[in-house]
Each structure stands twice: as structure tokens, then as C-alpha cells.
Amino acid sequence: MLHWGYEEDNGPSRWKEIFPIANGDRQSPIDIQTQQTKYDPALRPLYPNYDPTSAKVILNNGHSTSVEFDDTENKSVLRGGPLTGSYRLRQVHFHWGPSDDLGSEHAVDGTKFAGELHVVHWNADKYSTFVEAARQPDGLAVLAVFLKLGECNSQLKTITDHLDTIKVKGKQRRFTNFDPSCLLPHSLDYWTYLGSLTVPPLLESVIWIVLREPINVCSEQLAKFRNLLCTGEGEAAFCLLKNFRPPQPLRGREVRRN
């Protein structure tokens, strides 16, 4: 296995060969069994506060498409929920699948959604860089939003309209004046648990905050994600048809809800 990916020969079932933590005790995603979650009255509401001018570029890294933000200061932060202090916005990216009926990473009572949005933040109160934070148990906070098949999402269009211009792996375009809170659902009620990155190096540093209400996405928008290439300029072209890791064992972890 030369490069990890989502195909038979380099996909999630093979990642443990290079990243043994794939079999660790706090891996993500998980299947959230709603009857087993625990209501915690101490959990606070979420307070996202994002500055649209901190958005910088949209890119295709061959594993997903992401919008990257200027995280040199606390322009855009997430506070509240299960978090202590403020977590600084780093990037937003997406997961999807080969067909409209699956593509999310987390599942709810065994059911998958069409896709999943991840809003990635790091603990700049305690750590000096994203890379340092990504190695600490309280280093990262990822806000996850399910994409549910339905009507086209006008907010998501800002992103899907750009995908044609970054079709090839390695491409990027300037992308600013974008506030990711426009992609959040009406209700910010959530489930939270301690987990990991869902892509190698699978570091166990993520406080997951999974929103219970999904946002809409339509079939045409999902097709635009699938049309991205996992291959670079000059290589034989392969479409990135799926980029989700399946649910991992809970191993005694508690999932709390607000």
C-alpha cells in the first residue's frame, strides 16, 4: 500500500497496516445508538462565531474537497458545547458515497446519510499550532453535520459551483467571504463523544460534536462531489466516488447529548 485512499487495495480496512492506531480505543466514526446516549444537563449550547473574511481557498486534496481558513489568530472560533475555551476554525470538508443512500461517516441507529460535513477546529488556547494540537487528547473539535437527500441546498451551492474548477487533485482556487455557519441546521442540538480523525494518521485527538438535525443536499449536488478526481494532472483519471470510513467499535465510550 503506497498511498492511502478509499479503494479496495488502499481503503479503510488496510489503513491499520501503516497506522496501527486504526485499532485504538477511541476511533471514529461511530454508529450512534440514540437509546444508549446519555442526557447531560451540564452540556452547554454551541456558539459558533465565524468571520467570513478568514476563508482563504477551496481545494481538492485527492481525498476530499476543503475550504481552508486563516487560523493565525482567533478570527473564527467555536465555543460552548462540551468545549473548554475557544477552538479556532481551521477548515471545512466533506464526505460522500458512491450512491445517494450512503456517504456519511457517522451513522444514527444504523442508518447512514447521503453525506457529512466536517468543520474542523483546534485548541489554540492550549497549543501553538494545529499539528501540535492534533496530537493531544483535547486538541481538536470537529463539528459534524449530516447531509440528507432532499431539495438542493442554496448555501451548499457556493461550494458545489466551484468544484468544476478544482476537479484535479492538487488544484486550489481563492475562496473568501464564506461563513460556514450558513451550512448549519436550524437546531444546534448535538451528540458528543471522544474520538479520532477519520483519515490517516487517525490521531485520537478529536472532541466530536455531531449535530442531530441534518441539512439538505440534492442528487445533482452529490454528483458534483463524485465528479472530483482522486488523481493529479497527467495521471490516468479516477473519480473520487466515495471517501467515508465505516463506523468503528465504541469500546465502552459514552455518547452524551444536550
Ligand SMILES: [Zn+2]
Ligand atoms: Zn472528515
